[in-house]
Amino acid sequence: MSLFQNWTRVEGKAFSGATTPMRSFEATFAIPPEHRLELIRSRIRGGLLRGEYWEHQELDAPGEMVVRYESFTETDPKTGAIHSGWYRYGQPRS
Numbered sequence: 001m002s003l004f005q006n007w008t009r010v011e012g013k014a015f016s017g018a019t020t021p022m023r024s025f026e027a028t029f030a031i032p033p034e035h036r037l038e039l040i041r042s043r044i045r046g047g048l049l050r051g052e053y054w055e056h057q058e059l060d061a062p063g064e065m066v067v068r069y070e071s072f073t074e075t076d077p078k079t080g081a082i083h084s085g086w087y088r089y090g091q092p093r094s
Contacts, residue, residue, distance in 0.1 A: 025056060028086060029069055034061045040068075050075045066090060 031037050040055040051074040058067040071086035 025054070025069075025071070028071070029056075029058070029088065031058060035059060035066070037069075048077075050077055 025031075026037055029037065036059050037056050038059060040057055042052070042054045045051040045053070051072060053070070053072045056069040056071070057065045058069070060066050067088060067090035069086055069088055071084075073082065073084040075082050
């Protein structure tokens with residue numbers, strides 16, 4: 001059973017046609033300075049649509065996980081078009 005199966009997707013953004021690289025994960029996800037972001041896993045997929053995928057968890061000051069993130073960047077090798085985005089799972093921020 002997945003640790004996150006009962007978590008709710010509370011926020012997300014997707015972008016198409018981006019020409020600039022993604023900012024740091026901490027800046028993209030607006031991680032508070034007293035929290036830290038840890039990479040859980042990453043993977044790369046080749047083929048007709050090249051993709052990179054990341055999964056992170058945000059830990060609060062005592063080290064408890066409070067949020068999970070999934071992010072991606074996909075590139076069409078024929079056109080160079082980029083599609084990227086991220087999803088946040090957990091409780092809505094106040």
